[in-house]
Amino acid sequence: MTQPFSYELKHICKQSGARLGVLHTPHGDIQTPIYMPVGTAACVKAMTPREMEEIGTQILLSNTYHLHLRPGENLVQEAGGLHNFMDWHKPILTDSGGFQVFSLAGIRTIKEEGVTFQSHLDGSRHFIGPEESMDIQQKLGSDICMAFDVCSPYPCDYNTAKINMERTHRWAERCKKHHTKEDQALFGIVQGAFYKDLRIESAKTLADMDFFGYGIGGLSVGEPKPVMYEMLDEIAPYMPVNKPRYLMGVGTPDCLLEGVLRGVDMFDCVLATRIARNGTVLTSKGRVVVKNAQYAHDFGPIDAECDCYACQHFSRAYVRHLLKAGEITGGRLASIHNLRFLIHLMEQESQPLPTTASLISAKSSIPSTICPVISDVSLHSRAERGAGVFVVFGKVAENREKVDYHATALRGMLKMPKKFGTGIEYTGYTTPAAESPPPSTYCGLLSAPQKTRSGRSLHRYASGEQSVGSGARQRKIAKWAEGKRRKRK
Helix, strand or coil, rough: CCCEEEEEEECCCCCCEEEEEEEEEEEEEEEEEEEECCCCCCCCCCHHHHHHHHHHCCCEEEEEEEECCCCCCCHHCCCCCHHHHCCCCCEECCCHHHHHCCCCCCCCCCCCCEEEEEEECCCEEEEEEEEHHHHHHHHCCCCCEEECCCCCCCCCCHHHHHHHHHHHHHHHHHHHHHCCCCCCCEEEECCCCCHHHHCCCCCCCCHHHHHCEEECEEEEEEECCHHHHHHHHHHHHHHHCCCCCEEEEEHHHHHHHHHHHHCEEEEEEEEHHHHHHCCEEEECCEEEECCCCCCCCCCCCCCCCCCCCHHEEEEHHHHHHHHHHHCCCHHHHHHHHHHHHHHHHHHHHCCCCCCHHHHHHHHHHHHCCCCCCCCHHHHHHHHHHCCCEEEEEECCCHHHHHHHHHHHHHHHHCCCCCCCEEEEEECCCCCCHHHCCCCCCEEEEEEEECCCCCCCCCCHCCCCCCCCCHHHHHHHHHHHHHHHHHHHH
């Protein structure tokens, strides 16, 4: 019998560890990395399933805790499972309810058997343990379910974190034994709070249990973002390479990109629709509080670079008017945009990287006035060192901006995703002597958001936020970048 689930790892970036893959499920394939919109109560707030399909959604997340309380898993099962109940026929992931129970501090009691808690709806008492969580999720009929875990708060003392981690492991074993639904994949969840040794231990222990995939829980619970990134860096080497990785409850654009750079495949968060209803939209230039008075006469789209329905048909002024008037359509349009923005962001990350051959072919179309000399050998050399980082040489040492323009032009010709930055760097790469340019020559740099050996992000360098190299080179490049930033201001 053919297994309904499989994960195909297509590519790993040598510099950063970023991954491209395909998750095969009974309800369709999922291209990773992927952002999963959250439909807490079997519905993404203010959105219909048809609209979710139109914005490119591949998979939805639903909430075990909330669906258990209302309408109940038995009713959903009677309806034919979540897919039929909500008329969504693509993949669905259900969480275990562990995080929601964690958030009920003061009205729940955690013991080895499970968790006793009071409903936030009517105060009624309920019990969920590992076996009960599996039963609920199997009745819901999701494609992917999560093991029941214990989430530690931030901050948290070491002993408490260790106790919660060990209990999570025991509960994971119970979940695996009790889970019997063949057309549903089970993920384990890595815990350990913010202690490196506990996180590594948890990753190793769960890897030995051989789950289909692995969630990374207990992050984004109030800690500074650098702390979260540090935890991801620590556990990445200990997570199975050929299994999908899911960073739970994380969905801001910066966290998505940083997570991708650290080898994460799947993300979810309610932020997109929550802030939309309050008048905040995500754009390529950062967050915009569209309800503010400064947008009352702004007749441009929410984001000029977005292809969503809201941006193609309505202005910031109109969306602001609807929000200020209390019209529900305002929140809907903002939600459509925010969801599409995050989905499109991950679509860009999922696009195949340009090949060396395509670069060499494209360079012949670039006018010689932009850059008179481009080395094929150098293109080969750089591309083979790490997918997504490409260099083109040009004898224009007196004009760095000309080289930067050339790199930008090449990116446009190749229709490279916007994740590829542009920048300037001194030539210093190993190439055959005959192809090596003079020491004074600069080169254009096209870079995917990945890391150099020194650990600095190339996309930060390319955008002028950070320079690479050392000594005089670094100072000169930093000075040049600062000059460009002042001009833009």
